[in-house]
Amino acid sequence: MEKEKKFMREAIKEAKFALLEGCSPFGSVLVKDGKVEFRAHNTTTKDNDPTAHAETSVIRKACKKLKSKTLKGYTLYTTAEPCAMCMTASVFAEIDKIVYGVPVIDFLRINKERSLRMTPQAWKRIKIKGGFLKRECSELYSGF
Amino acid sequence: MEKEKKFMREAIKEAKFALLEGCSPFGSVLVKDGKVEFRAHNTTTKDNDPTAHAETSVIRKACKKLKSKTLKGYTLYTTAEPCAMCMTASVFAEIDKIVYGVPVIDFLRINKERSLRMTPQAWKRIKIKGGFLKRECSELYSGF
Numbered sequence: 001m002e003k004e005k006k007f008m009r010e011a012i013k014e015a016k017f018a019l020l021e022g023c024s025p026f027g028s029v030l031v032k033d034g035k036v037e038f039r040a041h042n043t044t045t046k047d048n049d050p051t052a053h054a055e056t057s058v059i060r061k062a063c064k065k066l067k068s069k070t071l072k073g074y075t076l077y078t079t080a081e082p083c084a085m086c087m088t089a090s091v092f093a094e095i096d097k098i099v100y101g102v103p104v105i106d107f108l109r110i111n112k113e114r115s116l117r118m119t120p121q122a123w124k125r126i127k128i129k130g131g132f133l134k135r136e137c138s139e140l141y142s143g144f
Numbered sequence: 145m146e147k148e149k150k151f152m153r154e155a156i157k158e159a160k161f162a163l164l165e166g167c168s169p170f171g172s173v174l175v176k177d178g179k180v181e182f183r184a185h186n187t188t189t190k191d192n193d194p195t196a197h198a199e200t201s202v203i204r205k206a207c208k209k210l211k212s213k214t215l216k217g218y219t220l221y222t223t224a225e226p227c228a229m230c231m232t233a234s235v236f237a238e239i240d241k242i243v244y245g246v247p248v249i250d251f252l253r254i255n256k257e258r259s260l261r262m263t264p265q266a267w268k269r270i271k272i273k274g275g276f277l278k279r280e281c282s283e284l285y286s287g288f
Contacts, residue, residue, distance in 0.1 A: 008277040015284050025284040048207050050214065050236040051200055060193055069194050079281045081274055085236070088229035090270060092194040097271040101281025110285045126234060127241040130225055133152040137223045137245025140159050140169040141254045 004099055007031050007077040011101070014041040014054065015079045021046050028054035028078040030062050030071065030095075037074075038062040054078060055086035059093045070094040080107050148243055151175050151221040155245070158185040158198065159223045165190050172198035172222040174206050174215065174239075181218075182206040198222060199230035203237045214238040224251050 007029060014027025018041035026042040040058035044050055055078050062071055075097040076082075076090060081104040090098055102110070108119075151173060158171025162185035170186040184202035188194055199222050206215055219241040220226075220234060225248040234242055246254070252263075 004273075004276045008281070012277065012280055012284065015281075019284075019288060025288050044213055048211050048213050049204055050207060051195070051204055051233050056195055060195055063192050063194060067192050069188055069192050077276075079284060083232060085229045085232035088227060088232070089195050091266055092229070095270060097273070099276055100272075100274045101277050102285060103274050103278075106278070106282060107285055110282055111288075122235055126239060128244075129148075129241070130244045130247050132148045132221075132243055133156065133245050134247075134250070136156055137152070137159075138250060138254055140156065140163075140223060141246065141251055144163060144169055144255075 003034070004077075007036065007075075008079070008099065008101055010036050010039065011054075011077045011079050014039050018042045018054070026054040026079055028058045028076060030058050031075045031077060032073050038065070051085065053083065053086050055082045056089045059086075059089050059095070063093065072096065075099060080104070147178070148221075151180065151219075152223070152243065152245055154180050154183065155198075155221045155223050158183050162186045162198070170198040170223055172202040172220060174202050175219045175221060176217050182209070195229065197227065197230050199226045200233045203230075203233050203239070207237065216240065219243060224248070 010029045011027045015025040019025045023045045024042045028040055029036045030038040038058050038061050040054050040061055042054045043052040071093045074095050076095050077099050080102045081100045154173045155171040159169040163169045167186045167189045172184055173180045174182040182202050182205050184198050184205055186198045187196045207213060215237045218239050220239050221243045223245045225244045
């Protein structure tokens with residue numbers, strides 16, 4: 001419990017850096033063998049990158065540095081429960097464990113305006129149609 | 145229908161570039177006003193980046209070039225139904241529409257080995273614990 005708090009405080013520090021840069025206060029650190037090895041914060045506004053969430057950024061940074069597509073043995077500490085994008089990135093990166101601060105349900109309650117994009121309404125706005133050139137596309141995946 | 149096929153063929157071209165680079169054959173293009181404006185393919189292996197899926201990469205590339213966090217008016221053409229990471233990135237980027245080739249359900253059938261990471265088993269492997277320093281983390285989100 002003390003260990004979790006110690007590393008969560010490091011994630012909070014990162015979140016505060018994001019605020020200083022005019023970005024949303026989300027911070028993440030990647031821990032291995034009791035040591036913070038990588039840190040990142042949200043830079044979506046600063047970098048004009050809707051995918052530059054703290055979690056996705058720290059995963060990209062660590063993988064690049066380690067020259068590895070996976071991060072086995074790492075725990076991700078992050079100030080809020082990861083969105084579906086960051087959660088999926090964590091699964092792809094084969095991270096061992098995620099420890100988060102605020103659950104999404106509380107986040108939505110605290111900051112209604114900023115959390116609109118996480119609601120079903122945001123998802124319903126996008127039109128999705130599938131099955132175009134399905135045969136040609138399928139051929140891509142049968143042989144590789 | 146002809147328009148969809150034309151742009152899907154461009155996405156397929158990108159997927160083939162990925163194969164040439166030793167990466168998985170996924171390709172995406174972003175179309176606006178009847179024109180392909182941005183293109184990308186999977187580079188996860190080449191770049192050691194588990195988030196470098198074709199869809200997420202083309203979104204990042206377009207936002208960077210346009211200096212915008214959103215891509216209103218764009219349609220994403222992509223060779224396979226986007227994973228949860230890319231689908232969420234598309235929602236954040238406020239893309240108008242997604243047109244895909246192979247549905248995930250077919251992809252799983254075609255390529256069992258490669259699709260293991262998209263199964264519930266892959267998700268179950270990751271441990272998730274929440275609510276650490278919840279008060280301190282919540283304070284980050286109440287004022288910004």
